[in-house]
Amino acid sequence: MSTKNKRPLKTKLLFIVALLGVCFILIQFARPQIDSPPVKADFEAPAEVKNIITRACYDCHSNQTNLRWYDKVQPIYWQVAEHVKDGRKGLNFSNWKNMAPADQKAKLWEAVNQIAEGAMPIKSYTMVHTEAKVPASDLAILKAYLAVMVHSKPADTSKTNALDKQYQKWQKAKTAHTKLPVEPNGIAYIPDYKNWQVISTTERFDNGTMRVIFGNDIAIKAVKEHHINPWPNGTIFAKVAWDQLQDTAGNVKTGAFKQVEYMIKDDHKYASTKGWGFARFKTPKMVPYAAGNALFANECVNCHRPMSNNDFVFTMPVKH
Amino acid sequence: MAGMVAILYACGDSANNNNAGTINARASLPDSLKFTALGYKVVTLSINKKLGTMSTLYGNKQALDNAIAGADDVKAGEAFALITWKQQDDDRWFGAKIPGNLQSVEMIKTAADASGKVAIAYTHLEGKNLSPIADTLHNAERIKYIFDQKPSVMP
Numbered sequence: 470m471s472t473k474n475k476r477p478l479k480t481k482l483l484f485i486v487a488l489l490g491v492c493f494i495l496i497q498f499a500r501p502q503i504d505s506p507p508v509k510a511d512f513e514a515p516a517e518v519k520n521i522i523t524r525a526c527y528d529c530h531s532n533q534t535n536l537r538w539y540d541k542v543q544p545i546y547w548q549v550a551e552h553v554k555d556g557r558k559g560l561n562f563s564n565w566k567n568m569a570p571a572d573q574k575a576k577l578w579e580a581v582n583q584i585a586e587g588a589m590p591i592k593s594y595t596m597v598h599t600e601a602k603v604p605a606s607d608l609a610i611l612k613a614y615l616a617v618m619v620h621s622k623p624a625d626t627s628k629t630n631a632l633d634k635q636y637q638k639w640q641k642a643k644t645a646h647t648k649l650p651v652e653p654n655g656i657a658y659i660p661d662y663k664n665w666q667v668i669s670t671t672e673r674f675d676n677g678t679m680r681v682i683f684g685n686d687i688a689i690k691a692v693k694e695h696h697i698n699p700w701p702n703g704t705i706f707a708k709v710a711w712d713q714l715q716d717t718a719g720n721v722k723t724g725a726f727k728q729v730e731y732m733i734k735d736d737h738k739y740a741s742t743k744g745w746g747f748a749r750f751k752t753p754k755m756v757p758y759a760a761g762n763a764l765f766a767n768e769c770v771n772c773h774r775p776m777s778n779n780d781f782v783f784t785m786p787v788k789h
Numbered sequence: 790m791a792g793m794v795a796i797l798y799a800c801g802d803s804a805n806n807n808n809a810g811t812i813n814a815r816a817s818l819p820d821s822l823k824f825t826a827l828g829y830k831v832v833t834l835s836i837n838k839k840l841g842t843m844s845t846l847y848g849n850k851q852a853l854d855n856a857i858a859g860a861d862d863v864k865a866g867e868a869f870a871l872i873t874w875k876q877q878d879d880d881r882w883f884g885a886k887i888p889g890n891l892q893s894v895e896m897i898k899t900a901a902d903a904s905g906k907v908a909i910a911y912t913h914l915e916g917k918n919l920s921p922i923a924d925t926l927h928n929a930e931r932i933k934y935i936f937d938q939k940p941s942v943m944p
Contacts, residue, residue: 578884585883586807612883621838632942639942640857663943666825669813670845672836672876675884681831681845681941689825698810711941719838723941753944776881779809783881787888788817789824 496543501550506532510566518614521607522562524600525590526580529556532563539597552594558764559771574618578675579772581611586775619674624714624724631725632714635753639726652757654766656731656748662707668692668786672713672721679723682784683707692786699744699780704734706784726753732782742766743773743781807881816874816888819919829870832856833941836876843888844873846938856940863909865901869935870894891917897935 508531512522527533529552540549560576568576583589584603595602603611649657665683672679684692685705691697708731712724728751736744747769749758759765773781818824829847836843848856852867877889894914901907911932913922 582883586881615884635942636939639944640859660944664830667831667845669816669887670834670843671879672843672886673882673884674886679834679836681834683831692812693825695812697812709941709943713836715838721836721838722939723833723835726942726944753942755944776807776809779807779881783879785808785811785813785879785881785887787813788820 493543499543499547501547503534503536503550503553505534506563508532508563510564512562512565514614517610521603521611522580525584525603525607526560527562528598528601529553529590529594530560530562532557532561537598552591559767575676578615581608581615583775584608584611588775588777615675620677621674622715623717624712628712628714628724631712632723635725639753650750650755650757652748652750652759652765654746654748654759656733656746658729658748658750658755658757659705659707659731662709662729662731665689665707667789668706669784671784673710677713678710678727679713679721680708680710683709684786689789692788697780697782697786699736700734700782702735702737704732706732706782708732708784727751728758729755742770743777745769745773745781813888815877815890815917818872818891818894819917822894822919824870827868827870829868831941831943832869833938835938841876842873842892843876843886844871846871846935853940856938863899863907863936865899865907867897867899869897871896871935891919894919895931895935897932 511531512519514522523531523533528535534553536549540546560580565573580589585608590598590601590603649660651657662683665685666689668682668684668688670679670681683706685703687701687703688706691701691704707729709729710727712727713721714724715721728749730750731746731748733739733746733748734744735746739746747766749765750756751758762768770781773783776783827847827849829849830853832846832848832853834843834845847870849866849868851864852869855864855867872894873892874888875890875892876886879885879887892915896912896914898910899907900910909932911928913928913931914920915922
């Protein structure tokens with residue numbers, strides 16, 4: 470290469486660098502709004518628990534977002550603003566006390582599970598904000614706090630009565646649903662789930678329920694052939710939940726039917742919700758959960774996110 | 790610094806491994822049982838908190854229908870299977886317990902003899918390999934326990 474050709478190349482490079490520099494400066498003036506609404510219903514817990522939650526979660530999951538200077542540099546700031554927006558939408562500790570007590574409890578178990586499974590705080594965030602990491606010792610504090618909330622006690626008469634009432638109706642009415650209830654995403658209640666084979670069962674001591682996870686023929690075949698990550702298209706799970714009815718000797722039977730939930734695999738049709746169509750029908754009347762709850766799809770995917778490397782499925786199948 | 794931060798923010802987020810893609814082997818039934826082929830349906834499930842066990846009761850159509858109807862007498866052609874596991878903590882959800890080691894399979898079959906009298910046959914298999922238990926001491930008690938189970942409400 471001759472020295473003659475070097476000069477124009479250098480000039481070009483300088484020009485590009487200068488242009489990028491100008492762009493960099495200009496985009497600094499594009500500032501998405503991250504507001505700080507007043508905190509009126511903040512999360513309350515013992516100081517050691519509150520401190521961990523504040524440190525690990527509050528930047529994105531409260532109105533008390535604390536941005537460092539390097540969070541405010543564009544183009545990073547766009548992503549930070551998006552994280553805060555999404556984070557507050559999914560869970561906002563500043564609005565904690567506006568939730569019903571049962572929802573608060575469920576949300577806290579979910580939050581601690583997100584941390585325990587390594588899904589939260591988001592790794593890209595903790596790489597920059599290392600102080601937000603939750604070490605094993607802090608996780609143990611959170612788990613101990615939750616464990617105190619578990620009440621394992623014999624069922625009172627209200628639970629027994631609820632079951633008796635349901636049972637009598639169910640025993641008589643074999644064809645209760647002439648028109649099948651449908652979720653806003655188009656998924657209808659599938660009455661045949663009870664004739665499917667079982668994938669597994671679970672005891673949920675966090676919320677006092679017990680469950681059976683049924684699978685359709687495609688799901689059962691996938692378990693037999695061990696093709697479960699990802700699950701094949703056409704797989705359907707039906708998870709049924711009942712109240713626990715415990716006697717004084719510690720024997721637990723199923724109480725009132727709570728709900729049936731479906732996961733339907735179709736990686737094309739349900740691409741926007743990680744390849745799964747989610748549905749939940751509550752009480753024997755099969756009331757679609759998402760009716761009047763536009764955030765349902767997000768709620769399902771967010772809670773299943775810790776299983777992102779397991780095709781978003783929590784259940785570990787038992788071969789039958 | 791800002792560039793470094795940008796690179797870190799761009800890194801992918803992934804959760805823990807969670808034994809992704811694995812089957813719950815210790816809880817699985819041996820192939821030799823050919824359980825799925827029996828086509829039994831779920832009747833109910835139960836937990837024993839003192840023993841840390843969980844059980845699922847299955848039945849054939851006739852057994853389930855009779856149980857739902859609340860029939861007092863035992864009819865011929867009923868079949869039940871009660872499968873019991875030791876519980877284990879669910880690694881994927883703090884707050885849940887799932888089947889652990891397979892503990893036992895108890896089977897009941899009813900059939901009418903020549904005179905039309907209904908006889909109840911009970912078998913008890915135990916452990917991972919489902920070895921037959923010959924001791925019949927608790928048979929009557931277990932048969933009564935299984936027939937006394939009320940089906941779970943499945944609308």
